[in-house]
Amino acid sequence: MAVASRKWPRLSRMQRHDLFYGVLFASPWLIGFVLWTVYPIISSLYYSFTRYDLLQPPQFIGLTNYINLTTDDDFFLVIQNTLWWVILSSPIGVASAFLMAVLLNSRIVARSAFRAIFFFPSIVPIIVVSSVWAFVLNIQYGAINATLRAFELPTIPFLSNPTVVKPTLLLIHMWMQGGAMVIFLATLQDVPRELYEAATMDGAGSWSRFWSITLPMCSPVILFNMVMAFIGGFQNFALPWLLTQGGPNRATEFFAVFLYRNAFQYLRMGKASALAWILFIVIVIFTVMLFRSSARWVYYRSE
Amino acid sequence: MAAETLTGSAATRRRRTIQPAELLGTIARYIILLGLALTFLMPFYWMASSAMKDDDQVFTVPPRWIPNPAYVGNFLSAWQVQDFNLFTFNTVVKYAIPSTIGTVLSSALVAYSFSRIRWPGRDLLFAICLATMMIPFQVRLVPLFIIFKDLDWINTYLPLVVPAFFGNAFFIFMLRQFFRSIPTELSEAAVIDGANELQVLVRIILPLARPALTVVALFAFMDAWNDYLGPLIYINNEPEWTLALAIQRMGRAMTEVGASANAYPYLMAVSTIVTMPILFIFFFAQRSFIEGISLSGLKG
Numbered sequence: 001m002a003v004a005s006r007k008w009p010r011l012s013r014m015q016r017h018d019l020f021y022g023v024l025f026a027s028p029w030l031i032g033f034v035l036w037t038v039y040p041i042i043s044s045l046y047y048s049f050t051r052y053d054l055l056q057p058p059q060f061i062g063l064t065n066y067i068n069l070t071t072d073d074d075f076f077l078v079i080q081n082t083l084w085w086v087i088l089s090s091p092i093g094v095a096s097a098f099l100m101a102v103l104l105n106s107r108i109v110a111r112s113a114f115r116a117i118f119f120f121p122s123i124v125p126i127i128v129v130s131s132v133w134a135f136v137l138n139i140q141y142g143a144i145n146a147t148l149r150a151f152e153l154p155t156i157p158f159l160s161n162p163t164v165v166k167p168t169l170l171l172i173h174m175w176m177q178g179g180a181m182v183i184f185l186a187t188l189q190d191v192p193r194e195l196y197e198a199a200t201m202d203g204a205g206s207w208s209r210f211w212s213i214t215l216p217m218c219s220p221v222i223l224f225n226m227v228m229a230f231i232g233g234f235q236n237f238a239l240p241w242l243l244t245q246g247g248p249n250r251a252t253e254f255f256a257v258f259l260y261r262n263a264f265q266y267l268r269m270g271k272a273s274a275l276a277w278i279l280f281i282v283i284v285i286f287t288v289m290l291f292r293s294s295a296r297w298v299y300y301r302s303e
Numbered sequence: 304m305a306a307e308t309l310t311g312s313a314a315t316r317r318r319r320t321i322q323p324a325e326l327l328g329t330i331a332r333y334i335i336l337l338g339l340a341l342t343f344l345m346p347f348y349w350m351a352s353s354a355m356k357d358d359d360q361v362f363t364v365p366p367r368w369i370p371n372p373a374y375v376g377n378f379l380s381a382w383q384v385q386d387f388n389l390f391t392f393n394t395v396v397k398y399a400i401p402s403t404i405g406t407v408l409s410s411a412l413v414a415y416s417f418s419r420i421r422w423p424g425r426d427l428l429f430a431i432c433l434a435t436m437m438i439p440f441q442v443r444l445v446p447l448f449i450i451f452k453d454l455d456w457i458n459t460y461l462p463l464v465v466p467a468f469f470g471n472a473f474f475i476f477m478l479r480q481f482f483r484s485i486p487t488e489l490s491e492a493a494v495i496d497g498a499n500e501l502q503v504l505v506r507i508i509l510p511l512a513r514p515a516l517t518v519v520a521l522f523a524f525m526d527a528w529n530d531y532l533g534p535l536i537y538i539n540n541e542p543e544w545t546l547a548l549a550i551q552r553m554g555r556a557m558t559e560v561g562a563s564a565n566a567y568p569y570l571m572a573v574s575t576i577v578t579m580p581i582l583f584i585f586f587f588a589q590r591s592f593i594e595g596i597s598l599s600g601l602k603g
Contacts, residue, residue, distance in 0.1 A: 028409040032468075032469020037438065044443065100339070120343075120585060123525060125546075131553075141361060147366055183597055186597030269449070275441070
């Protein structure tokens with residue numbers, strides 16, 4: 001960039017033309033980037049140092065929001081809930097997406113029908129997902145518990161027991177892995193056939209072909225999906241908010257739910273901004289750690 | 304087969320010992336697949352079948368899987384519990400259509416600049432554009448709300464529609480990948496004929512990129528149709544609600560004391576109706592859909 005600007009007067013007519021049109025056509029994103037990303041991020045940092053309830057102008061209070069959080073029991077509960085969720089839901093979600101893709105990639109009839117069935121839940125409106133699952137899992141008359149009761153078996157308190165509710169959300173999460181599954185499927189179909197043929201000739205069974213060919217060839221996409229799952233997991237909001245409102249006994253009060261509550265129910269915009277920045281930094285750290293670790297387990301095909 | 308048994312060679316004997324294992328594997332695979340498929344479909348079946356029940360059939364053990372009698376009229380009655388025509392109008396005309404138009408136009412323009420014009424700093428900015436997808440929305444949530452509140456845009460669709468005209472990082476990425484695959488000779492020929500950049504984009508690139516543009520339009524429309532968080536934050540005024548907000552109220556009202564009759568069937572009926580457009584879009588555009596999503600993994 002610096003070199004380019006020093007050369008500015010020496011740009012040819014064609015280069016100036018390209019620069020003008022390039023910037024002009026990119027300008028919607030450039031302007032939007034400043035308006036909807038750069039400015040909000042910076043002002044969010046500023047608000048995190050203030051007390052702001054939307055009614056009075058923001059009042060600068062230094063690090064008070066951050067310091068208060070260190071003695072906030074709610075905050076630590078929310079951190080625990082969120083870490084539980086991220087650490088379990090990301091690998092489990094990615095693994096189930098991967099296994100479904102492997103299953104679909106094997107020699108089967110009606111592959112596209114199965115693919116459609118596994119994919120569809122991921123594009124259904126979240127409000128429908130939550131309404132339907134709330135009914136399916138209803139303690140008395142839901143599809144599952146009414147069946148259990150018919151056989152005089154004990155019912156499962158899917159949404160009303162604090163220790164059961166998180167695994168319940170995990171199950172719904174696994175049901176919604178269509179996006180990652182489709183990405184895996186495309187990757188699997190890209191693995192060169194010859195690799196498998198050569199391995200089979202060398203006497204490799206299907207298990208060792210899976211470990212020594214399929215997994216390494218898919219590892220870059222596993223990394224990609226893991227990163228996306230981590231980022232999404234930290235921001236998990238709509239499902240717990242709609243299905244359980246953070247309950248029962250605040251077992252599903254995740255970071256994003258807590259942040260939303262502080263911002264829009266208690267109008268603590270300053271505290272919410274501090275929470276947002278903590279979340280941002282944690283996500284960056286996790287992503288960097290994941291990429292660092294990837295050198296040890298991700299295999300890149302040399303072109 | 305008969306000939307093989309007659310000869311009884313070593314080869315057939317070996318094949319006979321492998322076959323049962325292979326057969327078992329295939330059977331196991333289909334059992335898993337079918338079991339998974341049924342599990343995946345069960346909530347949808349429960350939704351659609353419950354939509355046609357009455358309270359007697361809802362509150363019963365064992366659960367009734369096939370509604371009998373089936374109240375097909377529930378779909379109509381449920382639609383009248385609230386002013387769902389208005390909420391559909393809000394969702395489609397005030398939100399989904401304008402935001403889709405904005406997203407497609409702006410993302411195509413930016414993607415053209417990022418793929419087919421060579422200018423200093425382009426690749427760095429594109430990398431930044433991709434990186435913005437990693438920023439949690441919560442960091443922007445509070446300041447954006449404050450901006451839109453100061454602009455007096457709360458309870459209007461402007462906070463949801465206006466930003467769509469400034470490009471969407473994911474769609475810019477998708478379209479850029481597609482635009483790059485179009486041979487440069489085509490646009491060079493047009494430039495020699497005296498076309499400017501806008502003419503090249505409109506007359507050459509966009510017609511060729513129609514499949515990709517369709518996918519982006521479908522995704523953008525679905526994002527708006529499915530959106531819950533955006534309307535939750537910016538739309539509080541009931542006449543301005545989207546379908547998602549109206550369904551949320553229906554669900555909440557159900558758990559309150561003195562819930563009205565047929566609350567579950569009606570909620571399921573409206574949920575079914577709202578899912579239908581997504582099902583149709585997916586059914587008719589499955590191929591381009593799946594290709595579009597697969598593309599996002601190429602970065603990995």
